[in-house]
Every structure is written in C-alpha cells, then in structure tokens.
Amino acid sequence: MQVADLNKIENPYLLLTPGPLSTTHRVKQQMLRDWCTWDKDYNQIVQQIRNQLVNLATDQPGYTATLMQGSGTFSVEATIGSVIPASGKLVVLVNGEYGRRIAQIANKLGISTLVIDSGELAAVDPQALAKVLQEDAQITHVAMVHCETTTGMLNPLKAIGEIAQEYDKVYIVDAMSSFGGMVIDMAELHIDFLISSANKCIQGVPGFGFILAKHSSMNSIAGLSRSVSLDLYDQWRCMEDNVGKWRFTSPTHVVRAFAEALKELDGEGGVVARQQRYGENQRTLVDGMQRLGFEPLLDAQLQSSIITSFHNPQHPNYNFNTFYEVLKGKGFVIYPGKVSQADCFRIGTIGDVWPSDIDRFIEAVETSMYWNDD
Ligand SMILES: *Cc1c(COP(=O)(O)O)cnc(C)c1O
Secondary structure: OOHHHHHHHHOOOEEOOOOOOOOOHHHHHHHHOOOOOOOHHHHHHHHHHHHHHHHHHOOOOOEEEEEEEOOHHHHHHHHHHHHOOOOOEEEEEEOOHHHHHHHHHHHHOOOEEEEEEOOOOOOOOHHHHHHHHHHOOOOOEEEEEOEEOOOOEEOOHHHHHHHHHHOOOEEEEEOOOOEOOEOOOOOOOOOOEEEEEOOOOOOOOOOEEEEEEEHHHHHOOOOOOOOOOOOHHHHHHHHHHOOOOOOOOOOHHHHHHHHHHHHHHHHHOHHHHHHHHHHHHHHHHHHHHHHOOOOEOOOHHHEOOOEEEEEOOOOOOOOHHHHHHHHHHOOEEOEEOOOOOOOEEEEEOOOOOOHHHHHHHHHHHHOOOHHHOO
C-alpha cells in the first residue's frame, strides 16, 4: 500500500487546527516500538533531540534544552514557576488567551504580576512596556507570547527583546505555535527562556514540551521552583547529569516520534523551507477564502502564517457547527473562534499540510456554503 493511502486510512480528515496537527505516517510509525527509559538507546535519542533543538534555536554557543512531560502549558508553568525568584516581579504583555494564561499561572503561584493588555486585535506595544519598566524598578521578568494563537497574531519579538535587554530584564517567550515554523534566533532576539512543544510546528505528536535557555541561565535558577514535578532546574540537572535521562516516566513513544519529526524537518530543508510552506499555505488560504466572500479578522501585517481567524458569515441560515460538520464530512477539520470581541472561526495552516491540500480545502468550502442555497 502507498504511504499516501495509508495516511488516508489513518486520517479520515486533515486537521486544519493549531495543534495537535496532522502528522505523517512516518512519524506515527515510530510509536510502534517500546523503549526503556533507563536504557542508553533511548537516552541517546533524548540527547540528540536536545542538541537539535538548540541548533534550531540559535547558532550561538552556550544554550541548552530541557524536555518536560505534559502539554505545552505544563512547560509554561514550569518556566514561570521556576525562573522568577520570590522577590521578583513579572510583567506580561497580553493580547489573547495564551498571554492571559501566563498571567493566570503567575497569579496562582503567588508571583507579583503586572499585565499590559493591548486587546485582542492589536499587537503588544513596545513603548507601553518601556514606560512600565521605567516607572517600576521592581520588575525583573518580561513574558510574551510570540504567535498569539487566539487570533493568529504575530507579536514583535525583536522590539520587545530590545527593550527587555535595554532595561536588563529576563525575557520569557511562549513560542509554542511558532518555533520550528518560523526562523527565530533566540540569542539575536535576547530571549532568555523560550518555550515550545512537540505537537506544533515541529510536527510531532502531543506529550511533552521543551524549554531553551543558556546554561548560565539554567544554573542561576537552582532551588527557585514552586513545584516538584514542574521544577525546571531539577529536570535539566537530571538530563545533564544522567546524559538524557528524564526525572520521572517520560513519554517514550512521543519522544521517538519527535526524533523522527526533527529528521523530517531537516529533510524538508529546515525551518526556512517550512516557514515558506506555511506562508504559501496561508496565502493560498486567504486568497481562496476572500474569493468566496470570507474576511480575515486581522490586518495582513499583523497576521502569522500559523493560523488565521475569519469572521463568521452574517447570514441568518449560517451556523458554525453545521459548517464544521459538513467540512469534516469532506475531510477537513477547522477550529472554532476564541476571540471575545469578534464572532470568528479559525483555520490552521501548519502540520503535514501542503498548498495542494489548501486548494482542495477551498474547493470543499465552495461546495459547503449551504446557507447561500436558497
Ligand atoms: C498551543 C499553545 C500553548 C499550549 O497549549 P497546550 O494545550 O497546553 O498544549 C501555549 N501557548 C500558545 C501560544 C499555544 O499556541
């Protein structure tokens, strides 16, 4: 049987979502073997992954990767809870659900937190951050989401990094939905802690996240964690000292699949090639949807190639759930909206999704606009 046919049987529909994503047969196939977490065969895979992640994050020396069990939020919580000392203060730049989640985590952990909210339809404002940092000398850390998956908005990583650097603050970035799908050099961007997960642009399956930082940054956070299982320093120390060993049971099958996904990324031509493909997916999507009368939520210059929000049609016969079911029957799963100020749905353009799939999707949408039938 052809791999394409196998994929069709495994996946009756393509996920046009922000993660988990459609992955290849090749990635999923790696999960058929069982692994011992203690054995060096497995630990070598872990070490290789850690090195490859560092290479994706920067070409500067001195960086290290820590893998953490759980979904992406667990890695965000591990970072926020492990890098800010009791005497520290965090400022979070918010323009969507994932930015709010960082603030929620910090509040729950009793960390002194300030939020700068620019609303869901505007990029975060570097000048507003500069003003706050000027006025409040207590602030030690700055956190921001890179691609705010709520809308698909891209935040100004570089501008915020320059201000964090100027004021000598630790810069924490949730690059969950962009890392691996957009070129990011964390050294150049002055990012101190970068967080992402297995099941987004690297196109693995869900089960763990990872945190990238300098060795020196990791050494500086010993003993700060407010949690045992989410102690970023202890997790890192264990992986370092025991050459790729996780502290507690690790998602072995997911890790093996991730190693394959990294190979696939390399085979595609690396992050540059993947960024190009996602960009072409997204342009094909917006052109096709606009031709059918759908309007994107965001201005094009704020929009990422990861996920796009569209206004729901304002037709009395239109219902999102019906539209969703019709499209699912034709082999495509889309995503509901999450914006509180606008009535939207979302379409992701990441994963094992190619411009030809988007062409097929637009055809499917064209024949699914049941509300225009009478
Ligand atoms: C997916 C995502 C997360 C993590 O979500 P989980 O459901 O915990 O995996 C965090 N931040 C952003 C921006 C995301 O897109």
